[in-house]
Amino acid sequence: MSRISSVEQVDVVIVGAGAAGGVIADRAVAAGKQVLLLEAGPARGMSDLVSSQIWARKLKWSGPVVEEQGDEKVGHSFNSGWGTGGSAMHHYAVWPRLHAGDFDVASRHGVGLDWPLAYEELRPYYDKAQSDVGISGDAAREVWRPPGDKYPMPPLPVFAQGNVIGKGFEAMGLATSPIPLAVNSIEYKGRASCLYDGWCDAGCPIGALANPLATYLGWALAAGAQIKNRAWVTRVLHDKSGSRATGVEYADETGERHQVMADTVVLAAFTVQTSRLLLASSSSAHPNGLSNRNDLVGRYLMTHPAVSVYGMFEDETQPHLGATGGQLLCQENYDDKKSDDGGYGSYQWLIANAVKPNDLLGISTTRPDIYGAALDPFMKKAAKHFGNMVCIGEGIASANNRVTLSSNKDAYGEPLASTVHNVAKSSAIMREGALAQGKAVFKAGGANEVWSGPPGSIHIMGGTVMGKSAADSVTDEFGRCHELENLYIAGPGLFPSSGAVNPTFTLHALALRTAEHLFTS
């Protein structure tokens, strides 16, 4: 066992200073608890959020490598964050709600897993997060929207790209609405309004976008929560019986080990690392890892199968304007999850995303086949006439998609995370159908060239799923591990199904529900 350099005691220790950890921290401090957040990455403030797609890479994962296998790898490096604020520092703030039908897919369709709660039970927490953080949108035009409070801010404006592509949807008889964004269209609770300059991916330093520093995490830190950066948590500690967590052990940047003892331990280290940490914390009481008696930790790893459609339009589109998340939303037929061709899954279109010339999602990368003398003319034309949208599809929870421990070790001698993720055939069929629809929309909108990106995965969910019993899940409906009464999980790792909507709003709602359970009862 490594020598322990220091031991401290707090009420609540939270592993991971991202969106979910920030919510728990804020509510815990409000309840008078002494809170410590342990963050693996560096300290980061709003002034670090430089407007550059090149600079933006510093916000992405720079920790120990995650080994990836499968026909659609989870893309951990691109999807995860690094440093204060975590992954949500670079999220696009697209905040639609899951639909009621996303919560019982196993019962209704015989696919994946059911949630241990229904939409109506989560709705008050969606509403609270929406009110706390602020969402811009037009609920009336979201004809598919589940019941919920009206948005507190009007929608962001629609620019030329949205108008042009919107005509294509209209021509196809498909409704669109302004996209619900946790981005301020007007000043909201002292936070500035958006300037529509499309730098969301690089982090929004003016606080118009609801990154954790601008919202719950920032509020928690201002109210007295403490944070330790460069703290790589190596294991969760527990008592002799194995029924209560007692704290965590972490390595600082010099490699020295420390312990933080706490009444409540919350793991909010994002999907893959939370699973890895449970597995790496094996002991005589929990030989297969914590809360893993039934070999469920790490399983049901999910992504959203996605694909982008691109086009060149006759009209000028001003593709640099707006928010990276998009301008319009289409969730037509979202609740019809099964198609006649064997496809399964809901999907939505995020329409008219603001784009930059470079980077993985930039204009240049949409046509890697264009190079040499042809490249600059393409770039100059695209700068004026480019349009794009992305399909977010529903993933299916499969026990075979999972996080395990690698035999390879990180710099601290701890096992790396290893992931395998394959896309279900029915999901691939769903995505192919969506892609055909998307291309037809662009043609109907007047695009004279239409192309698509490769199919891929975005967002990472599951691995520590919630459920009704230890036989089918790692935690209960509040994120409490079945086998350790004061060990909680927060974040998208809890999702038993993915739906086809961006996960950040839902993880906020879940974390608020967990916090209420923890600190109000």
Added chain:
Amino acid sequence: MTEDESATTSSRRQFLRNSGLVLSFTFGAKTLLLTPSEARAKNLPLKILAPAEAATLSAVAEGLVPGARTAGVVHYIDHQLAASQEDSLLMLQYLGVPHAGFSGFYQAALAGAAVAAKTRFNAEWVDLNDTQIKEMIDLFNGPDPEGWTGPPSGFFSFVLRADACDVVYGTESGFDSLDIPYMAHIQPATEW
């Protein structure tokens, strides 16, 4: 510092900010803040890449993204290969390649590219004409060309093209060249 000196320094900083991609180059005991293009113009020594590797890299990158050579793509990539994982800005950061393998990725691919050019045209990349360079890049985008070693040639081509696009189009001057307003909240600072 005099007022004039201060104004000069301020003007220099403004220039560097506007350039959008400024790196801290160590040269002897000095640390210079330069754009990759300036580092190239000053012929600053490279940290990782050998001269032959640099020559191949320059030719392939220019073939993929015209303007990459004068934008300093070689100094940019060499600088980034010497950076820590957390400071690296290369596209490889996003693509699941372990940081410890970044230099090996480039060096193995550049060796493969050199051998492939020798096999195809019995020539170094620097001696290939535009048509031959296009033919080589077309080959990269299919199955690995004869003599290729290292990562898949198509993947290397994708990665290098993206890095070269960063240098050519991802800066404020690159945006200007496309008539796209940069509209920064916070300008890229003096050091990466």
